[in-house]
């Protein structure tokens with residue numbers, strides 16, 4: 345047991361899992377003299393293709409960039425609509441707006457917080473061109489019915505797998521079901537490079553367009569122009585973006601990807617301990633735990649989202665978060681649904697009741713710490729703290 349767990353020092357919401365191999369990999373890049381996009385980026389792309397069993401991987405500097413490039417390569421424009429889960433981060437909707445298209449928000453399944461074919465269908469319009477699916481917390485969405493719905497109507501599917509490396513369903517990796525997938529290597533993610541991301545696809549045309557557009561829309565291997573084998577000559581084919589990943593970041597990513605299953609197992613052990621401790625603490629009438637993966641599912645366990653049973657409590661979610669904070673326990677909320685944000689309310693007139701499942705689940709969700717270095721004693725302390733807060737408020741409620 346560390347001192348942190350013993351004496352009640354702060355338990356942060358997230359601590360990245362970086363070791364000697366990551367340090368060494370970054371040092372080697374510093375010493376190589378080549379800092380930006382180069383051989384390490386190519387190596388990370390090849391490693392991701394292999395890990396996911398997919399044809400193309402295009403490294404970029406965020407998942408937001410990957411989502412933008414995927415939709416851009418699909419030719420989404422101002423007259424189009426894209427279905428976006430409301431239960432997601434800002435990126436999912438904003439990339440649709442970058443292209444002048446309309447994000448049409450869909451509600452989610454109450455248990456998994458993922459969209460389903462049933463929650464998507466009411467939002468299909470004649471000009472719907474694409475559907476985004478977010479695998480929330482690392483739980484791979486039920487893709488087969490969504491793909492069937494999209495195929496019937498000739499609609500493209502983009503998976504936001506920002507939470508889902510490594511996650512799979514029936515032997516198939518998240519991010520490889522649809523036309524394109526976006527991965528995030530942001531600081532808190534399961535494979536991190538600080539900031540970074542990747543677009544993965546089996547569609548050669550999408551990959552080729554994204555490769556050019558990630559670096560100013562100039563010819564394909566523009567990054568090589570300062571190498572011995574490169575050429576000074578380049579041509580601007582289109583107005584692109586500055587979305588390339590650096591070799592410094594990629595070097596971290598290569599090690600992190602190699603360790604992805606090891607760190608996933610460590611997070612799964614944390615989730616297992618939470619599940620057991622909450623059951624032992626007799627708290628299951630006051631909160632709902634995330635579902636445990638069924639056979640055939642590999643859960644990335646990026647998040648451990650609990651849901652309070654507010655009808656049995658005299659406190660609200662914000663008070664519980666404050667009480668945990670007072671006890672040194674960091675938490676987060678995933679997510680404030682897009683339809684509750686001022687931009688979406690103002691621009692499209694969304695009301696909380698328009699997407700009622702997301703509104704309700706958001707109001708009672710708390711994401712607890714989950715990362716490899718979170719010790720069993722720290723998990724127990726978090727569960728005990730919650731037990732204390734919730735039991736006293738149950739007593740007050742009844």
Ligand SMILES: Cc1ncc(COP(=O)(O)O)c(C=O)c1O
Nearest residue numbers: 406407408433435506528530541
């Ligand atoms: C579901 C989801 N999609 C996309 C993103 C954006 O990732 P990035 O920061 O790499 O752009 C995030 C980041 O938190 C996310 O949670």
